[in-house]
Amino acid sequence: MVRFFSTKISIAVFAFPALIAFTVFVIYPLIPEVVISFQKHNGFRSDGFVGLANYYEVLSSKSFGKSGLNTLIVVLMSTVLALPLSLALALLLGSQGQGTRRLFKAFGMFPAILSVTVIAQMWLAIYEPEWGLLNSVFKAIGLEDWGREWLTDRGTVIYSIAVAFLWQYIGLNTLLFYTGLKSIPQTYYEAALIDGAGPVKSAIRITIPLMQDVIKFVLVISILGSMGMFAHVEVMTRGGPGYWSRTIVYELYYRAFMSSDFGAGSAVAVLFVIGCLVVTLLLNRFVARERLEF
Amino acid sequence: MRKYAKRGLLAGAVFSALWLSACGNDGNNASGNDGAKPGESSSSPTGQAEQTQTEPAKGTEQSAEKVKLKLITISSDESRQAIMNDYIKPNLAKDLPNIEVEFEETADVAAKMKIYNASGDLPDVFWSGSDYAPAIINANNQLDLKPYITKDGYIDNFNVKEALEYRGGIYALTSGADTYFNPRIFYHKDIFAKNNIAVPTTFDELVDACKKLAAAGIQPISTPGKGGWSPAFFLIQSMIQVEDPAVMQDLVANKTDFANPVVKNALDRVATLAKAGAFGKGAANLDYGPAKELFTQNKAAMYMMMSWELPDLEKNVPDLDYFLWPKASDKFDPAGVVQYWGTPLAGYAVSAKSEHLEEAVKLAEFLNKQDALYFNSTGAKVNFKVPESAPAAPLQQKNLDDYNKTALKIPTLFFNMDPKTAAEYNNAGSLLMTGDYSADEFIQDFNETWHSNTFFN
Numbered sequence: 001m002v003r004f005f006s007t008k009i010s011i012a013v014f015a016f017p018a019l020i021a022f023t024v025f026v027i028y029p030l031i032p033e034v035v036i037s038f039q040k041h042n043g044f045r046s047d048g049f050v051g052l053a054n055y056y057e058v059l060s061s062k063s064f065g066k067s068g069l070n071t072l073i074v075v076l077m078s079t080v081l082a083l084p085l086s087l088a089l090a091l092l093l094g095s096q097g098q099g100t101r102r103l104f105k106a107f108g109m110f111p112a113i114l115s116v117t118v119i120a121q122m123w124l125a126i127y128e129p130e131w132g133l134l135n136s137v138f139k140a141i142g143l144e145d146w147g148r149e150w151l152t153d154r155g156t157v158i159y160s161i162a163v164a165f166l167w168q169y170i171g172l173n174t175l176l177f178y179t180g181l182k183s184i185p186q187t188y189y190e191a192a193l194i195d196g197a198g199p200v201k202s203a204i205r206i207t208i209p210l211m212q213d214v215i216k217f218v219l220v221i222s223i224l225g226s227m228g229m230f231a232h233v234e235v236m237t238r239g240g241p242g243y244w245s246r247t248i249v250y251e252l253y254y255r256a257f258m259s260s261d262f263g264a265g266s267a268v269a270v271l272f273v274i275g276c277l278v279v280t281l282l283l284n285r286f287v288a289r290e291r292l293e294f
Numbered sequence: 295m296r297k298y299a300k301r302g303l304l305a306g307a308v309f310s311a312l313w314l315s316a317c318g319n320d321g322n323n324a325s326g327n328d329g330a331k332p333g334e335s336s337s338s339p340t341g342q343a344e345q346t347q348t349e350p351a352k353g354t355e356q357s358a359e360k361v362k363l364k365l366i367t368i369s370s371d372e373s374r375q376a377i378m379n380d381y382i383k384p385n386l387a388k389d390l391p392n393i394e395v396e397f398e399e400t401a402d403v404a405a406k407m408k409i410y411n412a413s414g415d416l417p418d419v420f421w422s423g424s425d426y427a428p429a430i431i432n433a434n435n436q437l438d439l440k441p442y443i444t445k446d447g448y449i450d451n452f453n454v455k456e457a458l459e460y461r462g463g464i465y466a467l468t469s470g471a472d473t474y475f476n477p478r479i480f481y482h483k484d485i486f487a488k489n490n491i492a493v494p495t496t497f498d499e500l501v502d503a504c505k506k507l508a509a510a511g512i513q514p515i516s517t518p519g520k521g522g523w524s525p526a527f528f529l530i531q532s533m534i535q536v537e538d539p540a541v542m543q544d545l546v547a548n549k550t551d552f553a554n555p556v557v558k559n560a561l562d563r564v565a566t567l568a569k570a571g572a573f574g575k576g577a578a579n580l581d582y583g584p585a586k587e588l589f590t591q592n593k594a595a596m597y598m599m600m601s602w603e604l605p606d607l608e609k610n611v612p613d614l615d616y617f618l619w620p621k622a623s624d625k626f627d628p629a630g631v632v633q634y635w636g637t638p639l640a641g642y643a644v645s646a647k648s649e650h651l652e653e654a655v656k657l658a659e660f661l662n663k664q665d666a667l668y669f670n671s672t673g674a675k676v677n678f679k680v681p682e683s684a685p686a687a688p689l690q691q692k693n694l695d696d697y698n699k700t701a702l703k704i705p706t707l708f709f710n711m712d713p714k715t716a717a718e719y720n721n722a723g724s725l726l727m728t729g730d731y732s733a734d735e736f737i738q739d740f741n742e743t744w745h746s747n748t749f750f751n
Contacts, residue, residue, distance in 0.1 A: 042713070043408040044433040062739075129575035152578040152728050238521050241578040242725035257405045260429060260713035 030273065037266035043256065054267040058255070063243035064268065067251035070158045071227055074165065074247065078226040082166040083173065083218065090177030091203055101178075108171030116168075120235035123164035127151050151237055157245040165232045169225070173218050180214030181207060216287050223279060227272075248272050360394040361653045364417040366406055367642075367661070369399035371582065372606055373668070381664035389660050393653055404713070411435065418654040419661065422466040422643035424709040425716050428749075430643075431465055437644040438463035442655045451663075451679045460638045467662035468641030470677020471602075471669035475635035476697060477528035478616040480589065480597040480607060485512060489595075497536060497563060497622040504572035507595050513574040515567070516594035518585040520578070524598055525564060525723025526716070531633055531707050533560035537622040539631045539702055546707050548750045552741045561726060561733035563622065568729035578727035600635060601693055605672035608689045615689065618696070632700040637709045641665075715747040 037054055040047040058064050093104055111119060126133045127150035135147035150160040184207060192202045208215070230249040233239055239246040239254055246254060252272060256265025368374050378399060386395060398417070400406050404426040410416050416435060430436040440463050443449045449464075457473065458464045486493070486503075489510050494500040504514035517524040534542045534557055541556040550557070567573060574580070574594065589597035590611055597607075607614055618628035642658040642665075644651065666678035673686030675694060686694060711719060722740045725731035 042429045044411050044429045044435065149576045152576050154728070154730060237579055240521060240721070240724045241519075241728045242522075242721045242731070244725075254717070257408050258713070259717040260404075260408065260426065 033266050033269050036262055037270045039263050041262040041266070042260045043262045044260075050263065054261075054263040055271075058264050058267045058271070063246060063254075064248075064251055066243055067246040067248050070245065071229070071247045071249075073158055074162045074229050075223055075226045077159070077162045078166055078222045079219065082170055083222055086170050086173035086218070087177050087208075087215075089170070089174040090181055091207065093174065093178050094181050095199070104171075105175065108174055110171065111168045112172040114168070116231040117235055119164060119168050120232050123160075123167075124151070124236055127160055151245075152241050154241075154244050157237060157241075161232050161236050161245055162229075164236065165226070165229055169222070173222065176214060176218050177211065180211040184210045216283075219287060220280075220283055223283065224276065227276060227279070248275070360392055361650045362394045362396065363419060363648075363650060363654055363657055364396045364398070365657065365661075366398045366400065366403055366410070366417045366420040368401065368403050368421040368423075370401040371602070373602055373672075377665055377668045381668050382661060385664060386660070390653075390656060393657055395657065416645040416647055418648040418650060419642060419644055419657050422639055422641055424637040424639040425711070425713050427460075427465060427639040427643065429713070431460075435646050436465050437646040437648075437651065437655070438465060439467065439644060439655060439658065440464040442652070443467070443659065446655075446659075448659050453677050453679065457636070457677055458638050464638075466639050466641035466643045467658050468636070468638065468677070469662055469666035469669055470636065471665070471674045472640055473634055473636030473677065474675045474694065474697060475600050475602050476632045476693075477532055477598065477619075478601050478604070478693065479515075479619065480599060480604075480611075480614060480616045482589075482592060482595055482611070482613050483615050484613040485592065485595040491595075493617045494620045495628070496620050500620045501566065501570060501572070504567065504570055508571050513588060513594040514572045515574070515596045515598055516580075516585045516588035517573060517577070517598040518580055518582040519573060519724055519727035520581045522720035522723030522725075522727070523582060525726055526708050526720045527706065528600065528633060529564055529598060530560055530723060530726075531704075532619050533563045533622075535631055535633065535704065536560075536563075536619050536626050536628075538625045539704065540625070542704050542707070543702075546705055546710055548710070548747070551744055552737050558733050558737060559622070561736050564723075564726045565729065565731065565733055568727050571729075573727060578724050602635075602674075604690055604693055605674065605687070608687045616693070629696065630700055631702045631704065632697060633706060634697075634703050635706055637706070639709075710747075710749050712748045715743050715749070718743040 036046070038049050038051060040050045040053075093101055096104075129135055129147070129149045129152075132150075134150065138144055138146045148156050150156050188206050188210075189202055192206060197205065227247075228249050229247050230253065233245055233247055233250045234253075237245045239250045243251075243254075248268065249272065252265050252268040254265075255268055256262045259265075367378065369378065378397075383397075386393075398406070403421045404423055407416070407420060407426060407430065411430070411433075422430075422436065427436060440449075440459075443464065449455055449458075452458060452470070454470070457470060458466075458468065460466075481493075485491075485507075489506060489512070491503045491506055492499075494503050507514040517529065519525070531542060534545065537559055538556045541550060541554055544550040545552075545554070545557065552558075552561075568577065574588070580588075586597070586599070586603065588594040590607070597603075604616075619626075621628055642661045644654045644658050648654040663678070666676045666680050669676050670680040673690045708716060708719065718740055722731075722736045726733075726736060
């Protein structure tokens with residue numbers, strides 16, 4: 001029986017439905033996307049093949065460069081700021097009492113399950129330049145000069161949206177880290193304590209290495225999630241003013257659905273898929289390590 | 295064991311085959327109407343006659359059943375919502391008892407239409423916009439309604455039938471109220487009086503008034519800047535007209551471009567107002583609704599907006615008045631020039647691929663009539679014969695009189711742009727509202743797009 005199920009034929013048969021589903025829902029939609037990226041297409045009909053013209057137009061446009069830069073900023077903020085913050089919160093949570101942990105589990109998840117529209121509207125109110133919470137707080141503590149038109153200033157708009165985006169998922173990431181933390185046997189910490197290791201040393205030498213699978217998982221979903229940021233941009237600024245707050249996915253939407261240029265939109269989509277593949281490969285190359293058994 | 299494994303493999307293969315066949319179903323049998331094949335109900339006047347001849351019994355059966363139609367319509371402002379809630383929904387069952395409508399309301403019909411078009415499942419009836427309708431018409435997906443409304447006599451309800459025509463056909467039914475919409479500068483008379491501000495007659499006086507109001511802690515002007523709404527629809531055009539209406543006429547006719555010095559001056563004027571803080575903080579991200587609220591709640595002294603908001607404003611803002619666009623040169627006579635909104639492509643359209651064309655046309659006719667009844671009830675003038683015109687409120691009558699007095703009526707530039715040009719125009723317009731974007735940058739970023747505008751091709 002075991003021998004039969006390990007034959008190539010049986011593996012192929014059992015993998016067949018999943019393979020079909022993957023082909024239908026993932027591979028198949030990519031094919032027309034690639035074809036359209038070489039066409040002049042207005043969303044309603046194709047006016048023929050134009051070679052690499054769409055790619056040239058997209059790659060030479062100011063808006064694509066800006067959206068690429070904005071996406072990079074969001075990814076960097078997610079990995080350099082939000083991820084360590086989530087990990088630190090998880091470590092802090094681990095040292096708290098049962099009541100605090102329960103409270104955080106309840107409220108930490110709350111933003112993640114709320115609709116993006118609700119979150120975006122809340123942050124719109126926070127950033128409102130006349131009566132918004134942020135500028136009002138600055139005013140109240142005598143730092144009125146720090147106040148900005150957060151969502152219309154070219155220097156702050158993408159950072160402001162990114163904060164709203166990352167805030168929504170920080171609680172979720174913290175809980176994922178916390179779950180990983182709980183899977184580490186307590187005896188390791190007891191042994192470290194006997195050897196004279198403090199909380200920081202324990203975190204660096206025990207917690208982080210033993211949580212590498214969770215860290216990798218959170219890193220992958222954070223990077224890919226940040227690369228795909230769209231809804232927050234749509235609700236908060238519609239990519240504006242102008243193209244100042246567009247991300248790559250918003251650029252795709254703008255070109256296909258607002259400009260009715262499905263050819264260029266598909267070119268952005270193809271470039272985005274290639275970008276995602278490269279990032280995934282890099283993550284697998286540099287983050288993947290042999291699994292530690294404990 | 296081997297026998298069971300083989301059976302398992304066989305069952306897996308059968309399951310996969312069934313699943314694939316289910317995926318291959320194009321959905322024709324699951325449309326949820328009556329199981330009829332496309333065209334059995336009514337594919338065209340001729341098609342239906344042929345079908346009635348070949349399958350008369352089935353045709354009779356169907357006429358007794360309700361026909362299900364999908365409708366996507368616009369819900370961008372309070373007027374549109376009032377039409378839907380106070381006119382369309384209450385009257386539908388009474389006027390069209392054999393039609394059941396699946397409603398979908400959205401502020402962005404264009405995006406939805408593209409998605410539906412891409413999925414090959416266009417709604418039977420939809421709100422047509424001048425920015426995306428040409429593409430649907432070119433793809434032969436938007437029905438020429440002319441033969442249908444001529445045949446059933448509906449066309450006789452229109453005072454000016456030519457106003458409906460686009461390239462010799464009629465692709466959308468419009469009440470014609472659009473033609474009478476024009477941009478105005480509404481203002482609070484008491485705020486002006488309290489701050490000793492006279493109604494500006496020149497652009498410089500407008501800037502001075504804005505500075506005075508800002509110094510008094512009052513937001514001078516409210517207008518939606520998010521997505522470049524006001525600049526694209528009327529602000530830039532008005533600023534061109536106030537200096538030289540002839541240049542605006544040339545631009546609308548594609549005889550000049552945005553590098554024209556008069557156009558550049560107009561862009562500078564928008565940037566000047568933005569830099570002076572005339573539009574308030576964060577104006578480039580201000581949505582339509584909040585912009586109106588700023589004015590109706592007396593937080594802004596002026597409101598730059600199209601006159602379709604006038605009925606609602608007149609009802610809710612006690613000290614309301616409007617003034618004509620202040621001139622920037624003697625070439626402009628404020629009482630002699632006006633921008634009008636109307637376009638024959640903005641109205642209710644029918645999908646040429648609908649399986650129930652005749653019923654869909656009837657629904658479009660019904661919807662257009664409800665539009666006309668609503669606008670008539672507000673005192674607005676329409677191009678559709680309605681039983682009795684409601685008397686216009688004083689300010690609406692003044693607006694209508696001012697409109698009728700103008701010798702030169704210039705169409706809206708935005709409607710002469712293909713979707714790509716229109717989208718870029720919106721972008722550049724919203725950037726102007728930031729005060730951090732110059733007229734030169736606008737011209738550099740947009741003029742090339744204007745030259746590749748395919749609308750005039």
